[in-house]
Amino acid sequence: MIQVALWTAGSLLLIQLLLLVYILISKSSQARFEKKVEDVQLKVQAKYLSYISGDAAIEPRLPKSEKIHVEVLERLLNGVADNTASPFEKKRIQEIAQTHLSTIYQTKLTESSWADRINALYFIEEFMLIDLKEKVWEHLLSLRHEDEEYRQTLKVLASLQDERMINYIVQQGEIPIGLTKELFRRFTPNSFHRLLTELEKKDQLVPESIELAFIDYCGESGNYEFLSFIEKKIDDSRKEVRLRALRSLCQYQYCTDTTWIRRFFVSEQWEERMYAAKLTGIMTLTEYNDDLVFLAGDQIWWVRFAACDAIKKVPDGEILLEYISTHHEDTYARDMAQQTLTMREGHL
Template sequence: MINQEVIFLSIITLSLLSLLFLLLLYLLTRKFYDIKKRRKIENYKNKIYPKVLSIIAEGDLVRGISFEKKVLKQKAIEELLSKYVKILEGEEEKKRLSELATLWLEDYYRKRLKSKRWSQRMNALYHIEDFHMVKLIDDVVLLSSKKNITHQETIHILRILASFQFSGLKDLLPNQYHYLSRYDYRSILTRLEHGLFDQFVLTFHKSPTPFKYAILDVISVKRAKEYCVFTENVFSTYQGELKLRALKALAEIGYVKDIEPCLEMLHSSKWQERMVAAKLIGSIKEEKGIPRLIELLHDQTWWVRSQAGQSIRQFPNGKAILQKVLETSKDAYARDMAWDWLHKGV
């Protein structure tokens, strides 16, 4: 009985050792193949990079590069162009790089957009955007209609279409993608140029709430003064979070046509509204708001006090006002805040 157990254990041990040996052999073979592949890619990059750099930087004719559409060579081209796209600043250079990418990698990415592998599709999307390969816009739109794509792919597709100023986005986004979050919408809308963004502003009142938030956020981030009248209209028409976001946008823009409704917000029962209104008064340097800003230095909410101090500091005589509060106020919190903003940046 003992001999049988020993034989059985010996067989299992030998089997495991054999499997481990085969696994090690596979890993070594794979490692050797990867090293060989990497060496080929690097050798090809070293061979062509002077010519590629000359084409991008100086606009030389695309000749002298014998380019076969083989995967390893296409990978080398991709890596080389990815390196340059991160450091280029001139529009002409970016345009030439985009033309090279289209010439050499268009078919390469078109195939990968049709791949069943998520990683290949995402990789293709990232490079299509980086290289601004507008010729592949129809293929990107086609991918958006596939049922098996992930949420991450969907968002990146919409960002690409926005970056390429795809006119169909004005119908595609609100009709087929009305379920997206404010963050998703904002990441898409920030890529739009003025003309296409206008189309979404025109449909603001019919849009879902997260979409409205995103539009106001974009106006705020871009400090788009051309939408000041629109933003004031939203501020006066809506309540709650939309009113607050419109006020934030006006504070970032730094301009309002009618200051009186904004001055009223300094007396709001909601601390967030008092804070943002205080920011607006400081950004436009509206002297009518100074007495109330001084009162807000005594507010029960730290954020309101801090913003009031910052806004006062933005006025030409702001330091003198803060100094007076520091010397005369009986409120320790107000004095502390006045002292803080007097010494900011000192």
């Protein structure tokens, strides 16, 4: 037994020593590689920046070692891409990446590790490698799990303006709203018009998550081109769609017709009463002052707060709040009016 224990302990110690040696060798190898990359980058950076900006006509040479070549190029191009708004420089970066990196990324999408594939997808999007659009689409269709690789692949295709993306997300089902909005941020106006066409088809059952994401994004981006679509959604039979539409109108800070607001002051849904009050204040609709005074005594705190905050925004609103704080028949309304008078704008 003692011999077995000693043999086991010795084996474990040997394994630990081998692991330690492996780690030290790996770190040393990585350090040498990093030093070579830094030396090459320092040597060619100024020349490459001149070439990217158009000040130099000839592209600098890089080492024959593919690994160093790729690493240096990625760092240089990524650094410029993140800090330039110049169409010329963006085009030059795209051309350089297509010449030197496209084939490498295409191989990585099919033959590399998960981490390498994610890295390749990131750079394909960053450098706008349009020539790899079809390969990325094939990669999407080959994926079996909706993980980070799947999400990154969708983002790349959205950035590359793949026309198949609209039908894909509509037919795919319940893509998370957060991810859908990330895709929308990459769409062109033309893509949005195609999506709107799908959303307005009477015979097309679009997943609700796509519709909600579209409503959210329109309000967040302030795109008035789709305001009429949002306004139609306040009459939708689905509560969540109505709420998203009301919130988007608050973000727009505008709607073309305000007569419908009054009916939401008496809605059974407290969120609708709250958004109606908020929009009234944002647009300073004095014709609804009496309704806001009524909502100041609502049973829900958030509605009372929205109503009093809206009153504060209208002309002579503070005078009206003074009156409510002393004469309103509801105790909660008096308290909220007094609280609103003493708070800073937009703060509790």
